[in-house]
Amino acid sequence: MRKFRTTVLACALALPLLAFPGALTTAAAAPADASGVAADGNYWVWADTNRGGPACGWSGNDADWRTCGAGNDYNMNDRASSWWNNGYSGALGDVRVYEDINYGGASTCAPNGSAGNIPWEWNDRISSHKWVTNCGF
Amino acid sequence: MAAAPVVALAAVLALAGCAAGGTAGAERASGPERASGTEPTAGQSRVLARAEQILISRCMSARGFTYAVTEPVREEGAARSFPYGLDDVDWARAHGYGGRAERAAAEARAADPNQLYFHRLPARERALARTALMGASPTGLTATAPTGMTLTASKEGCIARAQSALYGDPAAWFRVKVVTMNLRPAQEERVRRDGRYAEAVRRWADCMKAAGRPYASPDDSRQAAAALAEELPPDRADAAETALAVTEATCATSTELGRVSRALDRAYGEEVRARHQDDIALGHRLQNAALPTAERVVSQYDRSTPSGGSHA
Numbered sequence: 001m002r003k004f005r006t007t008v009l010a011c012a013l014a015l016p017l018l019a020f021p022g023a024l025t026t027a028a029a030a031p032a033d034a035s036g037v038a039a040d041g042n043y044w045v046w047a048d049t050n051r052g053g054p055a056c057g058w059s060g061n062d063a064d065w066r067t068c069g070a071g072n073d074y075n076m077n078d079r080a081s082s083w084w085n086n087g088y089s090g091a092l093g094d095v096r097v098y099e100d101i102n103y104g105g106a107s108t109c110a111p112n113g114s115a116g117n118i119p120w121e122w123n124d125r126i127s128s129h130k131w132v133t134n135c136g137f
Numbered sequence: 138m139a140a141a142p143v144v145a146l147a148a149v150l151a152l153a154g155c156a157a158g159g160t161a162g163a164e165r166a167s168g169p170e171r172a173s174g175t176e177p178t179a180g181q182s183r184v185l186a187r188a189e190q191i192l193i194s195r196c197m198s199a200r201g202f203t204y205a206v207t208e209p210v211r212e213e214g215a216a217r218s219f220p221y222g223l224d225d226v227d228w229a230r231a232h233g234y235g236g237r238a239e240r241a242a243a244e245a246r247a248a249d250p251n252q253l254y255f256h257r258l259p260a261r262e263r264a265l266a267r268t269a270l271m272g273a274s275p276t277g278l279t280a281t282a283p284t285g286m287t288l289t290a291s292k293e294g295c296i297a298r299a300q301s302a303l304y305g306d307p308a309a310w311f312r313v314k315v316v317t318m319n320l321r322p323a324q325e326e327r328v329r330r331d332g333r334y335a336e337a338v339r340r341w342a343d344c345m346k347a348a349g350r351p352y353a354s355p356d357d358s359r360q361a362a363a364a365l366a367e368e369l370p371p372d373r374a375d376a377a378e379t380a381l382a383v384t385e386a387t388c389a390t391s392t393e394l395g396r397v398s399r400a401l402d403r404a405y406g407e408e409v410r411a412r413h414q415d416d417i418a419l420g421h422r423l424q425n426a427a428l429p430t431a432e433r434v435v436s437q438y439d440r441s442t443p444s445g446g447s448h449a
Contacts, residue, residue, distance in 0.1 A: 039260070039263045039264035039266075039267040039268070040256075040263065041252060041255045041256065041263075041267070059247075059252070059256075060243055060246060060247060061243050061246075063363070084275055086267055086271060086275075088251050088252060088254075088255035088266065088267060088270060089207075089246065089249050089251045089252050089255075090190045090193070090204070090205070090206065090207045090249075090251060091207040091208060091245070091246075091249060092242065092245065092246040092249065094318065096322070100356060101360070102356075102359060102360050102363050104356040104359065104360070105329075105356065106284070106322070106325075106326045106329070107284075107322045107325070107326075108282055108284035108285075108286045108319055108322050109282070109284075109318045109319050109322060110286070110288055111288075111290070111314055111315065111318065112271070112296065113270070113271035113272070113275060113290050113291065113294065113296050113297075114275060114288045114289065114290040114315075115275035115276075115288070115289055115290070116286065116287050116288045116289055117287070118286070119285055119286065119287060121285045122284075122285060122286055130239075130242075130243075131242075131243075131246050134186075134318055135318040135319065135321060135322065
C-alpha cells in the first residue's frame with residue numbers, strides 16, 4: 001500500500017525469470033478465460049474481480065508490482081482485485097503476497113491451485129509476492 | 138494409479154475410526170483417539186508432505202504427465218524471517234538481511250524439474266497438464282483465511298485427489314490448510330498494529346539515527362538494504378548490506394525492539410491460535426489419522442526408487 005522510492009531485488013530475481021521468456025506474459029495478453037489461456041504455471045493477478053481486466057502473471061518472485069516483470073510495464077501495484085495460483089510445482093508452489101513493495105507490511109498466503117476475489121480489506125493493496133512452501137520462508 | 142483407491146479407502150477407514158472414537162484396525166494401534174489432538178512432529182509433517190507429493194506424482198503419471206517428487210528448498214541456518222526487524226546481531230553478521238538465501242530460493246524455483254518440464258510442453262499439453270493437476274477451474278472448495286482473504290480451489294485434479302486420499306474430506310482439509318498456513322501472517326499483522334510495537338520502533342529509529350542510519354522503521358531500512366544491490370557491485374553490496382543489518386540488529390537489541398516484538402508475537406500467536414483452535418485441532422486429527430497411510434506410501438515409494446526419487 002505504501003509507496004517506496006526504489007525498486008529492489010528485481011535484478012537478482014529477473015535472472016531466473018529470463019530462463020522462461022515464454023512464461024512472461026504481457027498485460028495485453030490477459031487471459032480472459034481462466035480454464036485455458038493462463039495455463040502457464042504462473043501466479044496471476046487481475047485488476048478486476050472474477051479474473052477480469054488487465055492482468056500480470058509471474059513464474060518467479062516479484063518484489064515490486066509497479067511493473068509486472070521483465071518486458072511488461074503494467075503497474076499492478078495497489079490494483080489487484082482477483083488472483084489465481086496455477087503454479088506447476090511441488091516445492092515452492094504456494095504464494096505469499098505482501099502489502100508493501102519488497103515483501104513488507106501485512107501478508108497472506110495462497111496454496112498451489114487456489115484462486116479468489118480479493119476482499120475489501122485487501123483490495124487494491126497488494127504490492128509484492130514470493131513463492132513459498134506452506135507459507136514459510 | 139491402481140494403488141490410489143486402496144489408499145483412499147484406508148484414509149476413509151482411518152477417519153471413520155477417528156470420528157467414532159472407537160477401535161480402528163490393528164494398523165492404528167497407536168490410536169487416533171489418543172494421538173488425535175497432538176501436533177505432528179516436524180518429521181511427521183515431512184512424511185505427510187512427501188506422501189502428498191508422491192500421490193500427486195502417481196495420479197499425474199496415470200493421466201499421462203510427469204510430476205517429479207521434489208524436496209522443499211532448505212537453506213541451512215539462513216532461512217529465518219524477521220518480520221519485526223532484525224534482532225540477532227550474530228545472524229545479521231553472517232547473513233546480512235538474508236538476500237543470498239532469498240536468491241537461492243528464487244533460483245531453486247526456476248530450476249525446479251516440474252517447472253522446467255511444464256514450460257517445455259506445447260501450449261495445448263500445458264493446459265491439459267494444469268487441468269490434470271488442479272482441475273479445470275478453481276471452484277468447488279472455499280475457505281476464509283485468518284487474514285480475511287477468501288480462497289477457492291477445485292475438488293478435481295491430482296492435488297485434490299491426493300489430499301482426499303490422505304485426509305478424507307477435501308473441504309475440511311482445504312479449510313484447515315488455508316487457516317493454518319495463514320496463522321503466522323495474521324499474528325504478525327496484529328503485532329505491527331499494536332501501539333507498543335510502534336513505540337518500540339520509534340525508540341529503535343532514534344538509535345538508528347544516532348548511528349547515522351536515519352530510517353523510520355525496519356521496513357525502511359530493509360528497503361534501503363535492497364536498494365544497495367542495485368547501486369553497488371555485488372561484493373560491496375553484500376558488505377554494505379551486512380553493515381546495515383548489524384546496526385539494525387544492534388539497535389533492536391539495545392532499545393528492546395527485539396524483546397517487545399518477541400513478547401507481542403507470543404501473545405498474539407496464542408490469541409490467533411485460540412481463535413482458530415477448532416480448525417487447528419481438526420488439522421491435527423486429520424494429519425494423525427493420515428500418518429499410517431502416508432508412511433506406507435513413502436516407504437513403498439522409497440523401495441521402488443532406491444535413489445529416493447528426484448530431489449530438487
